[in-house]
Amino acid sequence: MNPDCRAADEYPIGGPAAALAARVRAGTITPTAVVAEALARISSENRKINAFTVVRAEQARAEALELTERPDLDELPLAGVPVAIKHNIAVAGEPTRAGSAATSTAAASTDHPVVSRLRAAGAIVVGLTAMPELGLWASTDDGARVTRNPRDVGRTAGGSSGGAAAAVAAGLVPIAHGNDGLGSIRVPAAVCGVFGIKPGRQVVPAEIGADSWAGTAENGVLATTVSDAALALSVLADRCDLAELRPPHRLRIGLAVAPPSRLVRVDRHWTAAARTAGARAAAAGHQVEPVELPYGDAALAMLLRWPTAGLADAERLAHPELLQPRTRKHLALGAAIRRLRLIRPDQVDRVEARLLDFFEEFDVVITPTLAATPPKARQWSGRGWAANVASSVRYAPFTGVWNLVGWPAASLPMGTHPEAHTPLAAQLAGPPGSEVTLLGLAAQLEGSS
Template sequence: MHNEATAVADVTAVTHAAPQTVAAQEVAKGANDAAGPNSPIDPGAPRGPAVAIATGVRDGSTIPTEVLDSVLERIAADTRKLNAFTVVRSAKAKAEALALEQRADLDLLPLAGVPIAIEHNVAVAGETNLCGSAATDTAAATADHPVLRRLRAAGAVIVGLTAVSELGLWPMTDGEGRVTRNPWNTARSAGGSAGGSAAAVAGGLVPVAHGNDGLGSIRVCAACCGVFGIKPGRHTVPAEMGVDSWAGMVENGVLATTVDDAALALSVLAARPDLAELEPPGRLRIGLAVAPPSRFFLVDRHWTAAARAAGSAAAAAGHLVEPTTLPYGDSIISVFLRWLAVGTRDAATLAHPDRLQPRTRRHLALGRLVQRLRLVGPDQVDRVEARLLEFFDRYDVVITPTLATPPPKARAWHARGWLANAITSSRFSPFTPLWNMVGWPAASVPMGMHPRSGTPVAAQLAGPPGSESTLLRLSAQLEAMHPWERTAP
């Protein structure tokens, strides 16, 4: 394993590879801080595990039931007690894998035999849709959500359902008797609400997982756990959730240890095979925006350095990278008000609202007040989107830090008050919600390790509507130039 000095040298080499392509001092400043004791993989290593499994099943060299047995053994032997799964579908998954082996069209299935975890807030036929809450209906779903239908049709095997924070509202995943932990440092959170999916992938339990992202969940958890995660733009993947679609802010996406695995899975969810093609993009105009949405947010310098390291790697790949400032305006206020309001529709459909966590009950009460005062309106989104469209006349992609601080401590956040949760949530993840508000695609790419928390750091890539392929191709370039350790030791 590389020591810290070696990792720093690796980042420095990337930073200095093309000094004329970047406003060098601004972009490279602090890039060494993004490196840590993380051991990068060989750039010439085989493709991701999901791609390898599907290739093997299609050519007959890999047997789906044997792959599944290995995955189930790893889940059962999780000595770190990550609490990634709420449901492990051992018997049902084995039946699915066995049925898959009998199919005559294996050579046509893009995800043939790939074990996949599903965030426990979409409908999976025969399973509950609890959405992290004791207040929801415990009846089993009678039909699959559209993303499940696409995954099954592509040959994926549904291994289990992963832990989610209550109603997906909180960026730390925990509940009664359960705290989902970060595989890199179990004293830290895996993030939320897709914390279970991220922990399952980063812990090496499954090669790829589904997640959904309403204010950054996929990117937040991917960044916490050192995996790649992408939220597609609006109308790219079927987005309806079992409880509510959060007024159009939630998108279904994927988390994986490699970009090519994520691209393959997203191509299935979107029914767009072209998304799995990862040839290098043409020369891109990239803005590097490390300033937070408000001066009231402090950003840990190692997270700033992660964004700068991504900018340096992009410059070394030949892209035009320059420092810039995103036109956030008052978007952070609009996002906060939406966060308060989105859960109120969920609450109206709950079977047992009296069983909600105290922090969630307070949150919903504030949300109802926001709605009564009519503090949320479409004109807020229109203003933000107009500024962003003007910004992207000059750029194809923007790079920011994914998070502002390391993950919070792994503790029973659901037992703490609303204010403690709200303050921690806001300080932790100010960069991600903007892209949910406007419905544009965004991804999180690992960029080293934080030397104090012992958890990964990451850069966020975002682009205008329709830029999913560009983000994936750029991410694959960054992965090749700045590879990461795929799973936690």
């Protein structure tokens, strides 16, 4: 933990995680009591939604007891806060399964840097969350269990951080780690009605595996409130300024509701969610202007990279013969794309150049997070490759461009779909280094609901 961040009173007290940590630091509640309550909720509710693949009940109780003996307990920003970790980064003593039976059962010997930073800040890892195989799919199930949306258990919790979003939305933990390769934090956050943020490149240690997701994936946070997400992200990034949530200066905001491809239709209620966010931003004093975001050929670049994203991970699998059929076909297509050299750096360079020109005139862009109501909760892993691809592309076309260029983006809840009765959300995105701006704006829009 950065020693400059140690003063407890400097942290915002607004959301459940921040409030819990404040009570633990003040000595009005113990870490063991906080963890016991979280484990009781998980025991009662997880069977309904299958958010967790591993519940670390015994280990979490022991870690909470150890935390009570830390001499710096009254200075820890996440003192006693129960957190969930997506099951594709290393947690010491646990196998890193990545949603697949093909991975090794050997336990990790050390924590990933993200986990180390959370523990150093006083957080307790209570469990590991469900994800689709190798994080490749926009719905979460592992062939045995379907992860369900707490807001509508008949629908998916999204992917690939679907378990993390479900755990937060169900109130099982106040914050959860996720990672985002083509929207894998923002998509489930939008589906489940929670806040999720993907930071820009190199803000948080990003290693999931060597060359995992071809450098497009970043570790980030899902939380019930913007303030809790900002607090957790400040820990992951080791940057105090991310937790401060100052109102941003008057921003130039572009409102872009058209999708990256004309082949995708956008539900008018998702368009309305983005417009609602724009109206709130205007009411807060920002300059908001309808725009066309210059996607160029970003949709094609994203589609070409998606099948190749899991190739490096697949090469290290202990039992590749156990991969799901949809995944095998996806990876075979990725291998063909790589063999034919269809992916070139200049594809991304062109997209980024257009966006850099756009952001000469604007500070932030607002889009819908999704294009349609999330799919039904079902065993998508048992369905064909084409059905999985069509489902993913149909409802989540807006998020991947920001992974392509490595810029920060977030999804903020923005009401409820009047027909499907599922959450709506708007996506906020900006150029490199705009995490503080996006968090400050998100807190303004959240507070004006």
